[in-house]
Amino acid sequence: MTRECRVAVFRPDDERTVEAVELLESLGATPVPDPMLAVEPTGALPGADDDAAPDVVVLTSKTGVELLAEAGWTPGDAALACIGPLTADAAREAGWTVDLVPGEYTSSGLVAELDGEAEREPNVRTDSFPPDVGDRRVEVARSDHGSDVLLDGLCEAGAAVSETVLYRLVRPEGSGQSSVMAAGGELDAACFTSSLTVENFLAAADERGVRSEAIAGLNRAVVGAIGEPTRETAAAHGIRVDVVPENATFEALATAVVEEAAPTYHE
Template sequence: MREEPRLRVAAFRPDDERLAAAVELLESLGADPVPDPMLAVEPTEAVPRTDADYVVLTSKTGVELAAEADWHPGTATVCAIGDATAAALREAGYAVDVVPEEFSSAGLVDALDGDVDGARVEVARSDHGSAVLTDGLDAAGAYVHETVLYRLVRPADSGESAELAADGELDAALFTSSLTVEHFLAAADERGVREAAIEGLSDATVGAIGEPTRETAEEHGIAVTVVPDRADFETLACEVVEAAAPTHRD
């Protein structure tokens, strides 16, 4: 009996334990991972303020950098944008006071609305954080200060997935932020395959981790197939592989 070919699925996570976990997950789902990091972390050496009433951390990376700098939140209410960030905070020894039901900037704004009027809110994150968070907190009456803990840059050797897409050899792609979309297209452009890669993705199953990522992809002509209700990588990967598999078997 002829063995069915395995789905080729691109994952764009940073080249650390997150990419290793993505590869392991995709293999467990019966897919062939295409690990193609579209983000690399450049720390700024900045540290979150310690005089705020609320402190917002938006990523595991930000938590790790704050902990390495021996940052202490003092009496601030500590907010995590999702379970992964909350878990990183607890692992680093911090208490977590607020985790929104919806793991997004808008979800956190909704969770804090009504509580932060007149409060000092420190937002510690990357240089590509969504304005939805800071603008929303400002509209809720908070005095918002943002500290950029790290910059997100595109690795020089990224782009294998763009070439596979351009050749019609990529079955699915997992975009985990607007920046991964932009860096994928920049890598494709650099390799001279931008339009072909976009066309190739039209025949693939494309997943976006949330609405902002979907909007960015579609603004650039990439049709998105899957946006999971829960904004985490495991859910995204499982739903994309499930959606891709029936088409792949035909």
């Protein structure tokens, strides 16, 4: 006999939540959508305030690519680096040439790539993007919650680095029902897709006065984190992470979490 596997998911309340729900349902789980992020565009564009165009533009998310494409921005003569296959695919769909995708889909992965310590994704043109970015103008375009690892690493490599905040990530009003469910032992699993989703989940739990109970509930469930930075954030707050997929994609995360959780639902 089996019972439902209730999996909380915290993706933004747009097509990503719809896709997450569909995926979890296809895996036989019962989705508990509780968006912890909302996107507020700033209208800023890479290089708009600079006297000289950047030599390299780094994009870190599909959302950033979509906002830039909607604004009619193009990389021009700049080499384009994208963190993660979804970001790269969105850039290609916009008609841009992607020059570099690090094998590890994180800020630290790109830094390692630039230091020549990691292998590049196959079939990605790299002639215009040598490992040495010293003395090059590098523009990082991302959300307001980007890691300092990327900026610091590029600076240490000798690049002249600037940052464009394309959008702000805020917690939607009314979010947090999943924290009440976790506190009551009503969640079987949870999928955290960024450090900010962890922090916003806990902030929502604080508002409801159930923070410690919610953490305890998560630690009785199966918790997945999309990458090592997210796992570290969860661990710093006392949340045990059971699953970190090899590939930092939501599909890989959800699949691994359901596979880990499913055996506990057989009686």
